[in-house]
Amino acid sequence: MAVFTSVSEAELIAWLGDYSLGQLLELQPIASGIENTNYFVTTGNGRFVLTLFEKLTADELPFYLNLMAHLARHGIPCPSPVASRRNQFLGSLNGKPACIATRLSGKSVTAPSEAQCAAIGAMLGQMHIAGQSFSQVMPNPRGAGWRAATAPQVRPFLDTDQAELFDSEIALHAQSGATRLPQGVIHADLFRDNVLLEGDRVGGLIDFYFACSDALLYDVAITANDWCMQHAEGKLDDARAQAFLRAYHAERPLTDVERCAWPSMLRLAALRFWLSRLYDLHLPRDGELINAHDPRHFERVLRNHIATAQAVWL
């Protein structure tokens, strides 16, 4: 259950007095998500999502809200934060930083088709291009510094075989050339559950709270590792991966340097989630146990990437 801070209709009606959204018609808690409290809100003006930020602070939030506004303004289907009468995206509700944004249509899928993988590939390319004119910068909070700090904390929980793989991958990417790749704003967490689909069409990209500035190809790899995966085996599905990459490439052509870096980026993207899942499993913060994912999935993905040294398919 994602409602950490409850909001009553009376509280919301009072809060909405600072917006130009019309009368409140419906308020409905959203049960998914582990970082924020979310409600569906319907007013006379349409359908919205109210978010109360449980961890991110009012100092950190403008990057994410301005990014979503920027992308929406460029026609990318993502939540568009609504400005208050004082022209601010960020408000405060029940003691938490809060924002109301447009609600998108569609639903997430668990077993995407080739056509759906192509659609998300194309949309990711669009998003990367639209992000090029966004001026704010946010170093990746799950980047090299985070890996270096986190690795020693989770290493004691690994067996010998795992530790060997872990050490070599951490060392490899500590000096990897990701900073030489084309950079920009990346979503950094565009898993299937963060995309709303309407049939084969992308209706919405959501949950931008891991977005940051990093190598665009890293975002491509993170997305492929989820969307194009045969999850039982932890191996990429060739047909879906090809459809995904070709569609991305048609929107933002990959450079030669990026093609060469593809196998390495797939491994880095797998390592990042292996590492964070190990951390969340073995060193949970209060109240986070419920949604801990199995780290072994990304260990398998990583081993398969190393075994296949997958070339880029275009």
Place this chain on the structure above:
Amino acid sequence: MAVFTSVSEAELIAWLGDYSLGQLLELQPIASGIENTNYFVTTGNGRFVLTLFEKLTADELPFYLNLMAHLARHGIPCPSPVASRRNQFLGSLNGKPACIATRLSGKSVTAPSEAQCAAIGAMLGQMHIAGQSFSQVMPNPRGAGWRAATAPQVRPFLDTDQAELFDSEIALHAQSGATRLPQGVIHADLFRDNVLLEGDRVGGLIDFYFACSDALLYDVAITANDWCMQHAEGKLDDARAQAFLRAYHAERPLTDVERCAWPSMLRLAALRFWLSRLYDLHLPRDGELINAHDPRHFERVLRNHIATAQAVWL
């Protein structure tokens, strides 16, 4: 037929290369409208409207485009212009200034119900409030200066009775106190055909190309004169007018000065369209004859307003 400048699929695909909107799926001309060329455009990212401006120039357009972006950002359902990869709303296509904006849902109605009049009243109030934080200013191009310049040109086409009414109303409003009323951004043309409804809900306000800075109550009067009218008789319908005004008042309470000015604003709003319709009928510019409206409708409305000196209903 509103397509003055035709756009082929190939031309649009090339033009869309400057945007992050995905592949073109459908291009469909829109037959209504007399000032601009409009097309419905569907891309991988959603549904949009392409507008080629036939009269407004690249110098004049930023006010309107920035206003729509501002209102959309505040949750008002109006077309939201899409920024190009160079972060610009305004482009150029086939030699005309051009813009692509989100497409809204709903359709216009000819015989609005009380509930629909209430919905548009509430939305107009929301729009006026959201417009208060818009910083650009545009003097009304159909304001006092325009009336003074246009009146002598159309007066020769009036009979004695009409001329008497005309002269006295022009004189009355030449010194009217509209500038003492609360000011802001107004739509100035929110007739039924510029509002998309989904049932009783306002799905979209469109066609902002008469928007300007003026008395908010003037906008209320223009809107009431169309939405709450018994068109055959040219008289306001009490029930719809009351529903409309009460809903507006609930969003933006009318001041005492505004309540006093209401009968005068209704007359000024009727005079403005009587005058422009006389002008369009008797002094048409090339190619504008087709859509000339009958000026006598607003003459009747004006006479009825004078006869009833309609008080504000709240």
